[in-house]
Amino acid sequence: MVKPVILTLDDEPQVLNAVGRDLRAYFRGDYRIVSASNGKDALDALQQLKQRNAPVALFLVDQRMPQMTGVEFLTEAQKIYPDARKVLLTAYADTEAAIASINTVGLDYYLMKPWDPPEEKLYPILDDLLSDWWATTPLPFEGIRVAGALWSPTSHNVKDFLARNRIPYQWLDIEKDKEAQALVEGMFPAGGVRLPVVFFADGSSLVEPNLADLAAKAGLQTSANAPFYDMIIIGGGPSGLGAAVYGASEGLATVMIEREATGGQAGTSSRIENYLGFPKGLSGSDLATRAVAQARRLGAELLTAREVTGVRVEDPYRYVTLNDGTELGCRALVVATGVRTQKLDAPGVAELTGAGIYYGAALTEAASYRGEHIIVVGGANSAGQGAMFFSRYASKVTMLVRSTSLSKSMSQYLIDQIAGTD
Numbered sequence: 511m512v513k514p515v516i517l518t519l520d521d522e523p524q525v526l527n528a529v530g531r532d533l534r535a536y537f538r539g540d541y542r543i544v545s546a547s548n549g550k551d552a553l554d555a556l557q558q559l560k561q562r563n564a565p566v567a568l569f570l571v572d573q574r575m576p577q578m579t580g581v582e583f584l585t586e587a588q589k590i591y592p593d594a595r596k597v598l599l600t601a602y603a604d605t606e607a608a609i610a611s612i613n614t615v616g617l618d619y620y621l622m623k624p625w626d627p628p629e630e631k632l633y634p635i636l637d638d639l640l641s642d643w644w645a646t647t648p649l650p651f652e653g654i655r656v657a658g659a660l661w662s663p664t665s666h667n668v669k670d671f672l673a674r675n676r677i678p679y680q681w682l683d684i685e686k687d688k689e690a691q692a693l694v695e696g697m698f699p700a701g702g703v704r705l706p707v708v709f710f711a712d713g714s715s716l717v718e719p720n721l722a723d724l725a726a727k728a729g730l731q732t733s734a735n736a737p738f739y740d741m742i743i744i745g746g747g748p749s750g751l752g753a754a755v756y757g758a759s760e761g762l763a764t765v766m767i768e769r770e771a772t773g774g775q776a777g778t779s780s781r782i783e784n785y786l787g788f789p790k791g792l793s794g795s796d797l798a799t800r801a802v803a804q805a806r807r808l809g810a811e812l813l814t815a816r817e818v819t820g821v822r823v824e825d826p827y828r829y830v831t832l833n834d835g836t837e838l839g840c841r842a843l844v845v846a847t848g849v850r851t852q853k854l855d856a857p858g859v860a861e862l863t864g865a866g867i868y869y870g871a872a873l874t875e876a877a878s879y880r881g882e883h884i885i886v887v888g889g890a891n892s893a894g895q896g897a898m899f900f901s902r903y904a905s906k907v908t909m910l911v912r913s914t915s916l917s918k919s920m921s922q923y924l925i926d927q928i929a930g931t932d
C-alpha cells in the first residue's frame with residue numbers, strides 16, 4: 511500500500527526545513543512527508559493527491575502566514591481530506607486563534623514553537639493522532655475510480671466497458687458523494703463539468719474517454735504486434751475465443767479483434783448452467799476470464815476496443831481494416847461477430863438508454879438500483895437471467911413478456927428458478 515502523507519506548511523524556509531527534517535527522521539518509514547511554503551501550493555498538492563486517491567493522514571500547519579493563515583488553510587483542506595488530523599504550529603501570540611479554531615475547524619492539537627526536543631514535544635503527540643487516524647479511517651481504493659452520475663449515459667458506458675472487460679473499478683456517484691463531487695469540480699475550475707472522469711492509480715485521469723483510450727490506459731492490448739498473421743478472428747465472444755485457442759494451440763500466428771469486450775454476449779450472463787464441464791454452472795465473466803487466459807497462454811493476441819470496419823480479399827490473402835485505420839493481413843479470416851442486441855422500439859427509449867434504461871446491464875447496474883423496482887422487458891433466457899440477478903438487489907422485479915407463456919422462449923431451469931423466488 512502507498513504510504514499516507516503528512517503535509518507540513520510553513521512560509522518560513524528555516525522552520526519548514528526543520529519541521530521536514532524532524533518528521534522525516536521519525537516518520538519516514540511509514541509516511542510520505544510533503545512540504546509546502548504557502549497555502550495555495552499546499553491546496554494544489556492536496557488536489558493532486560486526491561486525484562491519485564493517495565491517503566493524507568495529518569496536516570502540520572503554521573498559523574501565521576501572509577496570504578492564507580493556518581486556520582484558513584485547514585478550513586479548505588478539510589473539504590478535500592475530512593479525516594486527516596489537524597495540528598497547528600503556533601507562537602505564543604497565536605494561542606487565542608488556535609483555541610478558537612478547535613471549534614471552527616475541529617483542530618486536533620496546537621503545538622507551540624519551538625518543539626525541541628521532538629522526542630518529547632512532537633513525536634508522542636503526532637504518534638497518538640496518527641494511530642487514531644489509522645484506527646478510524648478506511649484505507650482508500652488503489653485501483654481505477656470512475657466518478658460520474660447514475661443518469662449519465664457516458665458514465666454507464668465506461669462502467670459497462672470496465673465491468674465487461676473484468677477490470678476492477680470503484681464507482682463514485684457525484685450526486686451522492688460530496689468528496690467525489692468536489693474532486694470532479696476541481697478538475698473543471700472554469701465550470702462545464704464533463705462526465706465521467708476516470709482516475710488511475712498513477713495520478714493520471716481521462717475525461718469522458720473513448721473506449722480505445724480507456725482500454726489502453728487500463729492495460730488491455732489495443733494494437734497488433736505484427737502487420738500479418740496466419741489467422742485473424744473478428745469478434746471476441748465464445749466462438750472467437752474458441753477459434754483463438756485452437757489456432758494458437760496449433761502454432762498459428764493468431765490475432766483476435768474485439769470491438770467491445772472479450773466474452774461477447776456470454777460475458778454478460780450472470781450464470782451459464784449448460785456449459786459442458788461446469789456441473790454447477792459458471793458466470794459469463796468467469797467463462798470469459800478463463801478463455802482469455804487460455805488463449806493468451808497459448809500465444810494468441812487479443813485486441814480489445816478495436817472494430818473491424820472493412821475486409822478485402824487479395825487471393826490468397828485477406829486484409830482487415832480497423833477503426834483506427836490500421837490494416838492487418840492474414841492467410842485465414844474467421845468471422846465470429848455474433849448477433850446484435852435487438853433494440854426496444856418504444857417512444858423515449860433511445861433518449862434514456864444508459865440513463866435508467868439498459869440493455870443487458872444487470873451485472874454493471876444492479877448494485878446502483880438496490881431496493882428499487884426493476885422492470886425487465888423480454889421473456890427469453892437473457893431476460894430470465896437478468897431478472898434473477900436483479901432480484902438479489904431490487905425490492906421487486908417485474909417481467910413484461912409479450913408471449914402467453916415463458917416456456918415458449920425460456921429454458922425450464924430458469925422458469926423453475928423464477929417460480930422459486932418470492
Ligand SMILES: Cc1cc2nc3c(=O)[nH]c(=O)nc-3n(C[C@H](O)[C@H](O)[C@H](O)COP(=O)(O)OP(=O)(O)OC[C@H]3O[C@@H](n4cnc5c(N)ncnc54)[C@H](O)[C@@H]3O)c2cc1C
Nearest residue numbers: 745747748749769774775776779782817818847848849892
Ligand atoms: C445475458 C445472456 C445470457 C446468456 N446465457 C446463456 C446461457 O446460459 N447458455 C447459453 O448456451 N447461451 C447463453 N447466451 C447466449 C450466448 O451467450 C451466445 O450464444 C454466445 O455468446 C454466442 O457467441 P458468439 O461468439 O457467436 O457471439 P457473441 O457472443 O455475440 O460475440 C460476438 C462478438 O463479436 C464482436 N463484434 C461484432 N462485430 C465486430 C466487429 N466488426 N469488429 C470487432 N468485433 C466485433 C461483438 O462485440 C461481440 O463481442 C446468453 C446470452 C446473453 C446475452
